[in-house]
Amino acid sequence: MTSLTDIWPAFGLTLTTPRLRLKSVHDADLPALFDAARSGIHEPGRSPFSTPWTEVPAEELGPNMARWHWNCRSNTTPESWTLLLGIWHDGEIIGCQDIGAKNLKVLKTVGTGSWLKQSAQGLGLGKEMRAAVVSYAFDYLGADVAESEAAAWNEKSLGVSRSLGYELNGSYRTNWGPEAEEVQRVRLTKDAFKRPDWTLKVEGHEPWAKFLGLEQQQR
Ligand SMILES: CC(C)(COP(=O)(O)OP(=O)(O)OC[C@H]1O[C@@H](n2cnc3c(N)ncnc32)[C@H](O)[C@@H]1OP(=O)(O)O)[C@@H](O)C(=O)NCCC(=O)NCCS
Numbered sequence: 001m002t003s004l005t006d007i008w009p010a011f012g013l014t015l016t017t018p019r020l021r022l023k024s025v026h027d028a029d030l031p032a033l034f035d036a037a038r039s040g041i042h043e044p045g046r047s048p049f050s051t052p053w054t055e056v057p058a059e060e061l062g063p064n065m066a067r068w069h070w071n072c073r074s075n076t077t078p079e080s081w082t083l084l085l086g087i088w089h090d091g092e093i094i095g096c097q098d099i100g101a102k103n104l105k106v107l108k109t110v111g112t113g114s115w116l117k118q119s120a121q122g123l124g125l126g127k128e129m130r131a132a133v134v135s136y137a138f139d140y141l142g143a144d145v146a147e148s149e150a151a152a153w154n155e156k157s158l159g160v161s162r163s164l165g166y167e168l169n170g171s172y173r174t175n176w177g178p179e180a181e182e183v184q185r186v187r188l189t190k191d192a193f194k195r196p197d198w199t200l201k202v203e204g205h206e207p208w209a210k211f212l213g214l215e216q217q218q219r
Pocket of ligand 1: 042113117120124125128149150155158
């Protein structure tokens with residue numbers, strides 16, 4: 001019988017690192033992800049996100065979070081996609097790591113974003129999950145470049161980038177909410193990637209690569 005993964009291959013992709021499992025968030029995972037977000041991601045009033053999605057009442061955060069996950073899924077096409085991968089640690093979902101691309105076959109570039117609940121921060125897990133998606137992008141999706149950005153004050157995010165070999169790639173000023181924000185872009189090439197000392201385990205790649213039209217991609 002046809003499975004959900006057969007018709008939606010993104011649901012079948014699983015990346016495993018020494019301490020983490022990264023896989024698509026299903027609807028049944030949304031309540032636990034909501035609880036992780038509600039437990040706190042950052043200091044109140046200091047949102048590190050371009051959309052201040054955490055700084056709303058719980059009755060808005062829940063539907064907004066669900067809507068964001070459903071939006072990303074429904075806008076997933078081979079030409080433009082964002083995978084929202086839940087982060088499981090010791091059987092519990094503790095955050096989210098996204099990876100996405102537009103016109104990947106030509107541009108060979110991915111973008112990433114992430115968050116962890118506060119109690120899971122500062123333990124090297126943020127670096128481990130970013131290293132996972134970047135390894136996947138370079139070694140399985142044929143990407144040459146991984147990009148990201150963070151508020152110029154966001155030392156934790158920029159610390160992850162720095163320690164994986166990203167270079168600063170210019171900054172710009174914008175408003176993320178009511179106030180002006182200085183945003184730092186960062187960029188990592190495959191050659192500059194400071195690889196972790198572990199090897200990523202990947203399951204469910206082939207159907208996802210086929211969906212993206214990458215089945216001829218060299219590994
Ligand atoms: C950003 C985030 C995912 C990073 O994950 P983390 O688990 O806290 O970070 P790690 O413990 O993996 O740290 C990774 C690296 O950054 C460095 N780092 C962490 N905090 C730092 C700080 N305050 N100043 C300087 N370097 C720092 C660490 O030393 C480490 O580098 P090393 O391995 O070379 O020593 C996490 O802190 C988070 O969710 N923050 C709130 C949401 C957020 O800011 N998301 C990003 C939006 S762009």
